Amino acid sequence: MNKVYVVGIGPGGAEQITPQARTAMERAEVLCGYMVYIDLVRPLYPGKEVFTTPMTREIERCRRCLEFAQSGRTTAMLCSGDAGVYGMAGPLLQLCPEFPEVEVEVVPGVTAALSGGAALGAPLMHDFCVISLSDLLTPWETIENRLRCAARGDFSICLYNPSSKKRADYLRQACDILLEEKSGETVCGWVRNIGREGQERRVLTLGELRGETVDMFTTVFIGSSATQAVSGWMVTPRGYEAKR
Amino acid sequence: MNKVYVVGIGPGGAEQITPQARTAMERAEVLCGYMVYIDLVRPLYPGKEVFTTPMTREIERCRRCLEFAQSGRTTAMLCSGDAGVYGMAGPLLQLCPEFPEVEVEVVPGVTAALSGGAALGAPLMHDFCVISLSDLLTPWETIENRLRCAARGDFSICLYNPSSKKRADYLRQACDILLEEKSGETVCGWVRNIGREGQERRVLTLGELRGETVDMFTTVFIGSSATQAVSGWMVTPRGYEAKR
DSSP states (O other), rough: EEEEEEEETTTGGGGSSOHHHHHHHHHEEEEEHHHHHHHHHHGSTOOOEEOOOOOOOOHHHHHHHHHHHTTTTTTTEEBBBBBTTTOOOSHHHHHHGGGGGEEEEEOOOHHHHHHHHHHHHHHHHSSEEEOOOOOSSOOHHHHHHHHHHHHHOOOOEESSSOOOOOGGGGHHHHHHHTTTTSTTTTTEEEEEEOOOOOOOEEEEEEHHHHOOOTTTTEHHHETTTTTEEEEEEEEEESSSSHOO | OOEEEEEEEETTTTGSOOOHHHHHHHHHHHHEEEEHHHHOOOOOSOOOOOOOOOOOHHHHHHHHHHHHHHHHOOEEESSSSSSTTSSHHHHHHTGGGGGTTTEEEEEEEOOOHHHHHHHHHEETTEEEEEEEEOOOOOOHEEEEEEEHHHHTOOOOEESSSOSSSSSTTHHHHHHHHHHTTTTOOOOEEEESSSSSSOOOEEEEEEHHHHHHOOOOOOOEEEOOOTTTTTEEEEEESSSHHHOO
């Protein structure tokens, strides 16, 4: 069979990998992916063949994955979190027309918006936006416009890739844009090393978040105007209370 | 121990329930939830005590859940999809100050944006918004404003609760608002009965979506201006191609 599974493995631990994802990895003869993600699941499949490329060679990784499948070897492309949210499902599916005999199945997983949200409580209980602050593939003006629109819509906001060595002040810039529309008292939170050893979390205000130093292993949550801090949790009400 | 787990069970099938969620349900003496969700997992835990309330009694359900835990019975509150995304984690955590001795743990799950997205391909590969069209708990003007802001930010959009008997034309109204900002040729998709028997999907344009009849078991996806239909899949590019 000529099959590729694009698999979301969740935040890292085996206890957050769905049985569907486990089955896909078991069926695969070759596990493809960025080395950091491969290393997370490798202990589960000792001896299984792996193929990795560095961070910047995503298209090549997808193409090789499809070539393995075309040659008859069932293959799994691993993604951290979900397969679709900033994952490899997109670039791989875009190559599909070149490999018409390969069947692709996308297997979803728990993305950081959900696993990080659970660690903080329920920040995404109502309508929300997910925005990546990485401008490697997206013009910064596009990111700025999305931050503004998300603030004007009073969405809860989850920020992926809030920082890196080259972009140390991007979170501060994002906060400044949000502060044009939102109160400095807006309830926010961040989670670092979600679902891994040394997980940390903090609930704080948007004003405090502006001065916070976070790293690339952190996911940031910015509340809507309704979001509250309750017993140390970050909670966005759905509206049941008002209804009652 | 006085513990409540708020558990996201994914779209329905056992193969999409994480081991962490399974462990939480196994530890619980009482499973709480809306009957439809309880029925999805009941075969996994024959004989386990269940407590349900009807659709509109969410706060009561959360309070009883905390009371069970306070009396020393470990309890799991089940949510379809994720525990936090339009789930029960929020209302339950808001009651926590009344139950200071109860420990709460939120266990994330695969929400319909991810499972439905996987069925369609990769519609949420880049920045996206999730919006519920239900105005039971949210004024319609708030929903309209969020649709407009999501369109102006050129986000991919995932719509929950696109329809019900009382709100048969809400999807059409939402499409009309989006069509003020977006092309009628925008690539869209919907998935019905995600991860359950009789799953259906369709990739179509925003103009076509406007005339589509969907039910309450359907999740709708509206592309950004960059979203493409590729070999029957709905794919939002991340930008690797341009970079290369």
